Amino acid sequence: MTGAPTGAGAPPGPLLSMAGIRKEFPGMVALDDVSLDVREGRVHALMGENGAGKSTLMKVLSGVHPAGTYTGDILLDGEPCAFGGVVDSERAGIAIIHQELALIPQLSIAENVLLGHEATRFGVLDRDANHARARELLLRVGLDENPDVPVSALGIGAQQLVEIAKALAKRVRLLILDEPTSALNEAESRRLLDLLRELRDQGVTCILISHKLGEVVSVSDEITILRDGRTIETLVVERGADGTPSVDEDRIIRGMVGRSLDRLYPEPAGEVGPVRFEVRDWTVDHPTQPGRRMVDGVDIDLRSGEIVGLAGLMGAGRTEFAMSLFGRSYGRYVRGTLFKDGEVLPVPDVAAAVRGGLAYVPEDRKTLGLLLDEDIRHNTTLAGLHRVSRRGVIDQARETVEARRMSDGLHVRGNVAAGTVRTLSGGNQQKVVLAKWMFTRPELLILDEPTRGIDVGAKYEIHLIIRRLAAEGAAVLLISSELPEVLGMCDRVHTMCEGRLTGEVPAGEADQETLMRLMTRTGDRP
Structure with a gap:
């Protein structure tokens, strides 16, 4: 199918046209005759399952995959472009912000924002001019920070805004954002989406790649859907007088996966068995700050065939608990005991944890889960x-x-x-x-954000895998920041705040409001 819009009123003369793009990697075709038209001053979403070719297409556009490594045509303002690298695309006003931020933590905000574009005076860096320019760009993206603060002192949401300010410093006309809210909390995500609307009003064109369907529907003017490396369709999002969009999430899902998903979460299968693992008084301090308690007296039981959820806000201690339990791979162990089938199971290191039947799927798959070059x-x-x-x-x-x-x-x-x-x-x-x-063949599988940055179709497949493992008798501990995922997948849910467990709710009695109330509960444990 072609990428011609299926809605009405799309004027000719797009800012960007990509036609017949084909990109191959060893053993696979990533893009096959892909076309994309992007109009100026719009937010254009690029949707598709993982592996559909979204990021590859944007890497072609931004020069990460240079001319000569793909076939097809790229036109900017109607003029053919052949970018030999990222520098060439930036000169043309195209900037890409990857899912993994490209900031230098040891440098200041100003140094990161203006890197390669610094103001000089008589061949020497003009610190005052650079400070003022960085301040201006930070205010434009809504970040009220001293430009001299090191980037390492910022949270991930603020770092995302620094990346956008860095792109604006390059006089960007076309801004590509690849999963910009995947690691942000709800408030940070809202702020970023508001910023995209502001940039659009200022004439900056944005291409947004995201798996969060609600965000895409709320902010996009057009949505192009890729499937298996091909362009499926482009939807024009029109809004009624009350702001209701003409495209809903179900419509996007049908385009992405080629079918409707009647259920977002698979039905439970199998019976819950006896307690296999027990954690008692698990307590862990910060790895470099002795006495700073990160996990405080956690008690939890895990049954064969059961999926137990662990919900909490950022900094609640969920990942710290999971990693420390998996062979003390985080922090300073203070005290606590792990039992398996009623017997003490020593887990002084990761090898012992694996021998004991534990497995841990980390939150950061690229750094902690894979050898990327294998x-x-x-x-x-x-x-x-x-x-x-x-x-x-x-x-x-x-x-x-x-x-x-x-x-x-x-x-x-x-x-x-x-x-x-x-x-x-x-x-x-x-x-x-x-x-x-x-x-x-794990007996206890710890999953930390197992579907972060994953499209809706792949999420369902991974949820089926988790259900299958539980049905085969494994105990599963599922950590997720997405409360619908916790509610849809888990048999019961524990909540955590400030390193302590703050509640336990059976799945049939849980809702988002109840979990959020428990997740923000401080003070003594219940």
Whole structure:
């Protein structure tokens, strides 16, 4: 299908036209005859499942994948463009903000914002001029911070605004944002979406990649949907007098996955069994600040076949608890005991935790979950090499067979023995992390934000995998910042605030208001 708008009233003469774009990687075609037209002064969303080609297309546009590595045409203001690199695209007024922010933590805000575009006087940096220019740009994006503050002192939401200010310093005309709210809380996300509207009103064109359908519908003027590396359609979002958009989330889902999703979460399967794991008085201090309590006296039971949710706001201590339980891989252990089937299970390190049947899918899959420059095969078997080895030597043929079996079972898109996991989409990378730990046959699976940055179709697949593991008898601890996911997937939910458990609610009695009230409960434990 072509990318011609299916709505009415789209005028000719787009700012950007991409036509017939084809991009290949070893063993796969990422983009196949993709077309995209973006009008000036609009917010244009780019939607699709993980692996649909969204980020690859934007890397082609921004020069990350330079001319010559793809086929097809790019026109800006009707003029052909062939960017040899990111510098060339920036000169043309195109800037991309990747999901992984490209800031230098040790430098100040001003130094980051104006890097490569500093004002000088007689060949020397003009500090006052740079400070004033940075201040002006920060005010434009709504960030009231001293430009001399180091970026490392900022939260992730403020850092996202610094990235946008950095793009504006380059006189950007076309701003590409790849999953800009994936790591932001609700208030930070609202502020960023308001900023996109303001930039649009100022004439800056934005291309938005996001898996948060509600945000896309609320802010976008047009929505182009990709599927399997091809353009499916472009929807024009019109708004009624009351602001109601003409496109809803279900319409986008149908375009993305080629069908309607009748249920966002799979039905529970199997019976909940007896308690397998018990955590008692688990207490952990900050890794570099002795006495600063991060996890304080946590008690929790986990049953065979049960999915237990752990909900809390940022900084509540959820990840710290999960990582410290998984072989004390976070913080300074103070006290606490883990029991398995009523017997003490020592977990002094990660190896002992794995031997004891624990597995941990981390929040940051790229840093903590994968070896990005290795293939799917090696990543899949990494935590269970003894199962594909003979006398300490890896049997590569057996490793390939096992990796292919795991990949096929999880519908991973990619050649298990060719290329690197770095080139996979976020959803496929997450499936590889899951495959790695499923390969160890875990009895307790700890999942930390397992669907962050994942599209709705891939989310459903991962939820099915989690349900299947529980049905096979594993105990599952699910940490998520998305309360609908916690409510839709878990049999019961614990809430956490300031390192302490603050409540426990059966799934049938839980709602978002109840959980939020418990998540903000401070003081003594109930």
